[in-house]
Amino acid sequence: MASGAFLSGLDAAVVNVGLDTIGRDLDTTLDVAQWVANGYLVAFAASLPACGWLARRLGPARLWLGALAVFTVASGLCAVAGTIGWLVAARVLQGLAAGLLIPAGQTILGRAVGPQRLGRVMATLGVAVTLAPAVGPVVGGVVLHYLSWPWLFLINLPVGLLALLAGRRLPYGTGERPGPLDHAGLLLLSLALPLVVYGAAFTEPLPLALGILCGGAFVAHALRRERPVLDLRLFRTPAYAAACATAACAGAAMFGSAVLFPLYFQLGRGAEPLDAGLLLVSASIGTALVLPVSGRLVDxxxxxxxxxxxxxALVGTTVPFAVLDVNADGVLVQALLFLRGAAVALAVMPATTGAFKAVTVEQLPDATTQVNIVTRVGGALGGAAFTLIVASGLASGAGAALRESFGWLTGASVLGVAAAFWLAVAERASQDRPVTVDMSS
Structure with missing residues (x-):
């Protein structure tokens, strides 16, 4: 499961480094080459809605293996692409497969280990998810320095093949009878998510508005249908609803950080892109080291x-960036980043695990899909908001714009604290609720 999650995150991070090189080699502009990244992002969001139904129909292990096989083949197609159109099409295929990998993997793990050990197992998976975007820019820079851009995709092949060979150890189980596919709901949600993600990520108001409209139509449709493509009735469970709210806030803060901190080093401190990626590794190390501890604490x-x-802790480690001078001591900055990475490990993964613990095994396919959706949407909205704040404040200087943005990031983290408090109260209430036994039999 970790290999699939790692590949999905690594591929997105590695390719961003090579867009300029790809554009020159394929004789196209950077605006067109950008769709090598955009197509992946939009396709990833588009495939999420079908994941729950497919996991029931095929079984989550077969779905995971199928998605990994498609992802690996698509990586090879990307590497041999001779035109930009071919490359974008192969990247879309990659994104569709990647959108199924993480929810299907989480469903497999949730069913295999049970709620008592779910925290530590999800934390192990989280290490792979965290390290992939951290090492991606570094790997991409090294590959482009010594090799050519097709190797950005060829490096996926050995990992994908090894993971497919190891797939015989997965608990396959059997597929279920999920009922007929909710075509209308799938269409509405498959339109809503890519439009929202694209509109938010690239500050396009019309796609964003259309996405929100389609999302509202899906909610109205799903609440009337007996078997919708995603069961929104899960949100009637207070602990699950609170966990999803926490995950959405955490997604906004996490993806917002992924936008702000590279800008902090590049605009504020004058670092080159590759140097900025290396300077951010300390945060990922903090996350990776604390995640296993975080998982045991959740259990x-x-x-x-x-x-x-x-x-x-996330609030406490974000506030300094909102008040310190942009040229603050480098050692202090690295220490804060390490501590902030540790705080991320304690803030993000527990929310998703709390959502999975709040549902039954039969509800896991819907729960894993929904949690990934709210995290992605929260991340897209957060990233777009913080980018706009930086861009609008640059006239008064990069330092002032960045401090203002970190102030807003602190506010988003405070919302996450409020949602986490709601989750803690809801979990406590569910534990204290008395169990009634039917003695009529």
């Missing part, structure tokens, strides 16, 4: 309590 104390502590 012992619950996702809400750990996410609340992590949210408070």
């Amino acid at each position: 012992r104390f619950g996702g809400g309590a750990v996410a609340l502590a992590g949210g408070l």
